[in-house]
Amino acid sequence: MRHRLIGILLTAGLIVLPVLLAAHHGGASFDVGKELTLKGTVTEWVWSNPHCFLKFDVKDASGAVAHWVVETQNPTTMTQGGWSRRMFTPGDEVTVTLQPYKNGAPIGLVRSVILPNGQKLGAGGGGAPVRPPEP
Amino acid sequence: MTGRAEALDMPTRFIVSIVASLAALISFPGLSLAQTWDSAGLPQSAFGPSQTTSAPAPRRDLTGIWDAGSAGISGPGHVASPFTPWAQERLKEMKPGNGPRAVTEQFINDPLNTMCDPAGFPRIALYELRPTQIVQTPNQVLILYMYEKRWRVVWTDGRQLPKDPDPRWYGYSVGRWEDDYTFVVQTIGMDERPWLDNAGNPHSFGLRVEERFHRVDRDNLELTVTIDDPMAYTKPWTPRAKLPLKLMPPNTDLREWICAPSEAAAYRKVVDEQNKAATEKK
Numbered sequence: 001m002r003h004r005l006i007g008i009l010l011t012a013g014l015i016v017l018p019v020l021l022a023a024h025h026g027g028a029s030f031d032v033g034k035e036l037t038l039k040g041t042v043t044e045w046v047w048s049n050p051h052c053f054l055k056f057d058v059k060d061a062s063g064a065v066a067h068w069v070v071e072t073q074n075p076t077t078m079t080q081g082g083w084s085r086r087m088f089t090p091g092d093e094v095t096v097t098l099q100p101y102k103n104g105a106p107i108g109l110v111r112s113v114i115l116p117n118g119q120k121l122g123a124g125g126g127g128a129p130v131r132p133p134e135p
Numbered sequence: 136m137t138g139r140a141e142a143l144d145m146p147t148r149f150i151v152s153i154v155a156s157l158a159a160l161i162s163f164p165g166l167s168l169a170q171t172w173d174s175a176g177l178p179q180s181a182f183g184p185s186q187t188t189s190a191p192a193p194r195r196d197l198t199g200i201w202d203a204g205s206a207g208i209s210g211p212g213h214v215a216s217p218f219t220p221w222a223q224e225r226l227k228e229m230k231p232g233n234g235p236r237a238v239t240e241q242f243i244n245d246p247l248n249t250m251c252d253p254a255g256f257p258r259i260a261l262y263e264l265r266p267t268q269i270v271q272t273p274n275q276v277l278i279l280y281m282y283e284k285r286w287r288v289v290w291t292d293g294r295q296l297p298k299d300p301d302p303r304w305y306g307y308s309v310g311r312w313e314d315d316y317t318f319v320v321q322t323i324g325m326d327e328r329p330w331l332d333n334a335g336n337p338h339s340f341g342l343r344v345e346e347r348f349h350r351v352d353r354d355n356l357e358l359t360v361t362i363d364d365p366m367a368y369t370k371p372w373t374p375r376a377k378l379p380l381k382l383m384p385p386n387t388d389l390r391e392w393i394c395a396p397s398e399a400a401a402y403r404k405v406v407d408e409q410n411k412a413a414t415e416k417k
Contacts, residue, residue, distance in 0.1 A: 028232065029240040048398045050248060053405060069409050071402075076175045076265065076390055102239070105413035107406060 030099045030109045040068065042092040047085035049074050054088060054110065056096065070098050070108040072123050082121060092116050173390045174383070176266050176281075177202045181381055189354040194315045197269040197276065197348055200387050201356050201380040207264035209374075212334020216362075216372035225337035225367070234334025240406060246329065249403065251394035254283055255304040255329025256322060257344045260360055261374050262333045266389050269348075276310055276318065281389045289320050300324030302340060313347075320346040331362070332374065339366035349377075356380040 040056035051071040058066045072078055075085070088094065093116055098108030110123040182204045212234035218226065226236070232243040246252035254262065263282040270277040274292040279285075289310040300307055303324050310320040322344045331338045342364040349357045360375035362368065 028237040046401075048402070049392065049394055050399055051402055053402065055405075067409075067412075069405050074392070076392055079173070079175045079390070080178075101410075101413075103410065103413060105410045107409045 027109065029101050029103075029107075031102045032099060034100055035097060035111060036100050036108065037095060037097045038068065039093070039095050042088045042090055042094055043067070044090060045085070045088035047075055052078055052083075054094075054096070054113075056094060066106050068096075068106045068108065070096055070110045072110045078123070081123065083123075087115065087121075170386050170388075172388045174266070174387045175390050177204060177381055177383060179204060182206075182379070185354070189352040192316050192350040192352050195312050195318075196271065197318055197350060197356065198271055199385070200266055200268045200383040200389070202266040202383055203264050203358070203378055203380045206378060207380075209262050209264070210333055212332040212336060213261060213374035215331075215334075215336045215374075216368045216370050219365075219367055219369055221339065222337050222367040226335070229330060229335035229337060231330070231333065231335030234332075234336075236335060241410065245333075245335065247394065248333075249399065251396045251399050253285070253304040253329060256287065256306045256325055257342075257360060257362070257374075258329055258332055259283065259285065259287075259305070260346065260358075261331065264378075265392065266383060266387070267380075268389075276320075282392050284391060284393050296321060296323050302326035304329060306344070316350045318348040318350075320348070322346070337367055338362070338364050341366045354382045356382070 038056075038058050040058040042054065042056045044055040046053050046055075051073065052075060053069055053071040055067065055069050058068055060066070072083070078084075095114040096108075097111045097113070099111060101107045112120055112122045114120045181202075210233055212231070228244075229236075230238045230242050230244045232238070232240070232245055232248060243249055247254050247258065259280055259282065265281045267281065268279040270279065274290065276289040276291055278287045278289065280287075285305070287305050287308060289308040291310050294309060296309055297307055300323065304326055306322040306325040308320050308322040310318055313319045323342070325338065325340070325342050325344075327338065327340050330336065342362065345359075345361045345363070347357075347359040347361075349359070351357060357377040357379055358375055359373060359377055361371055361373045363371040
């Protein structure tokens with residue numbers, strides 16, 4: 001009995017929460033074929049429905065600053081992927097990999113982030129609309 | 136077990152009861168030994184092949200918190216049966232963000248995802264079907280949805296559905312036990328405004344929805360939802376066919392998930408501002 005119990009607990013400990021794929025309100029605006037990786041400074045992290053979003057500033061070589069807004073899924077889905085409302089603080093230096101908007105606006109859908117402590121988190125969340133099979 | 140326990144001394148009985156309680160708790164798919172707050176649902180691993188054999192289903196009882204995991208979300212919507220000409224006309228008004236007719240962000244007019252209008256029924260069962268608690272009273276079955284933090288009342292007191300109902304976002308529902316493990320709900324009277332699902336499929340006021348809740352065993356429930364709407368679809372269709380739901384531990388505290396209009400407006404404002412800034416730059 002005791003061995004079985006320990007076995008079950010160990011197995012449970014090894015299970016890692018996968019990030020759920022959940023296309024939410026729509027993703028047709030995003031350029032699915034494109035991925036950008038940007039380094040920047042967090043200005044705000046908004047933990048809200050229908051999407052959480054991260055605002056961060058990116059400086060280019062000439063010193064010009066671009067204000068980016070990138071979104072994730074909702075807080076519930078992100079919690080299941082290990083994200084939290086406290087994970088970013090303004091001033092944090094982060095690396096964000098994202099799918100940008102097709103129209104060139106500095107908006108994107110987060111694919112993954114690298115936090116100041118080096119931790120990398122995937123954001124899952126298929127922004128692209130998935131076509132259901134034809135009937 | 137009882138007979139054996141009686142033969143044991145007090146401390147041993149205590150240990151036996153603790154081990155038995157632990158075994159009962161860990162046999163739940165969510166594996167939750169600690170009492171926690173704000174559960175977002177079962178881990179995806181709970182939906183793999185079961186490591187334990189479930190106890191048999193209790194008779195005429197759907198009580199519990201049930202989770203369909205990612206299969207309940209259905210972001211892309213559902214493939215409808217062929218549309219009638221009436222539905223084809225309605226489709227022209229609906230600009231979804233998902234599914235085969237998806238449009239880009241600025242054109243989406245989904246009343247739920249852009250303005251936080253109520254999801255309505257059956258959309259609440261066909262999209263974002265997150266953990267859902269079922270409560271039974273002597274004359275009702277209550278369905279409490281985590282998403283939107285809304286509930287439905289299914290009457291089991293033998294009443295008939297109303298003959299001339301006023302439109303409701305969540306309709307009028309009556310249910311009956313078809314056998315000891317299958318509860319069948321009929322719902323009518325749904326307002327035409329809410330979409331049927333996330334793909335922007337329409338429905339008419341004449342829509343009739345049948346839900347079949349089949350309790351397979353203690354830990355497993357199957358949900359089948361059938362759409363019968365001759366005004367909109369040329370034949371009945373089944374967007375949810377035996378969708379598997381798992382029982383969550385009884386001490387699960389669910390997150391609050393509310394679509395607040397002010398939050399949705401703030402999100403859209405940010406997106407609009409970014410879009411505007413990019414356009415002006417060009």
